[in-house]
Amino acid sequence: MFALTACGFQLRGSYAVPPQMQFICFDDGGKYELGRALKQRLIHSKVSLIDDPSSCVSLSIVETQIDRQVLSLFPNAQVAEYELNFLVKYKVQNPNEETARVFTAQVVRDYQDDPEAVLAKSKEMKILLAELRRQAAEQIVLQLASLDNR
Template sequence: MPVALRSIALLVVGTLLAACGFQLRGSYSFPFNSLYLSVADYSVIGAQLRRSINASSPTLLVATASEAQVIFVPGAEYRDRVILTVSGTGRVSELRLRYLFPYRLTDNKGRDVVPPSSVELVRDLTYDDSQVLAKQQEESLLWRDMELDLVQQLMRRLAAAKPVFVDAGT
């Protein structure tokens, strides 16, 4: 009897999830056929973005900008660490981590096909002087999590982009 009851419960949960519109994140469909990433080879964001595009999109990553229909041009990324609160003894008790990543999408002639935009990520972190090593590790994990979140947001934004390509005849 428990097996039958478990099967029915699983069927009900599956039906409810399908009815509410839930679906797993699938592959991304970009509105362009080829893309050049104008990021350094050693860049963490560039490597993760390349890996994500290769794994989940039919869009071709090309080696040179002249071959690409669209060029991804990152701006100067900005990382910031701001003190939010200070204890009564003057010690830091809370920090805010900010990560700003501006970017542009251009065609191979340098014209913007999507207006310049940026992704801003913010994470708050409690701080304790008695646990300095643990808090440093937590901060580095938060930065890494923000990098992964940034790549996912860039993938969604690239998929949702509505590029306007200028014809050669106009």
């Protein structure tokens, strides 16, 4: 156990954010599902969410975008596989800075479609979108943890 802690090993998902980001004012920008996932990730990383933007780092989600591109087709020209691209733009502003810095997080997944099982595939799509939001939230927290070096 000592050797693991000495080498800097951390459990997956437990990212140490810089000391100046221990208190964050968070605005989900109306993106409730992503906002909920991001709040959980921040709290898991021991970040306190407060409401006073003048005294803490401000984090706000600017835009989310989901693109779906066709990857392959069945012989009858129906879509067999999609690529889902989930893009999140967010901004971070320190209380002592005039302008906010804008960052992006992107998650890409393949999705196989079956025109014969429409109901099952729609439920699978909802689960997949929730997973994309969770991964994007994790990526945002990871990027926040690396902001100390930028």
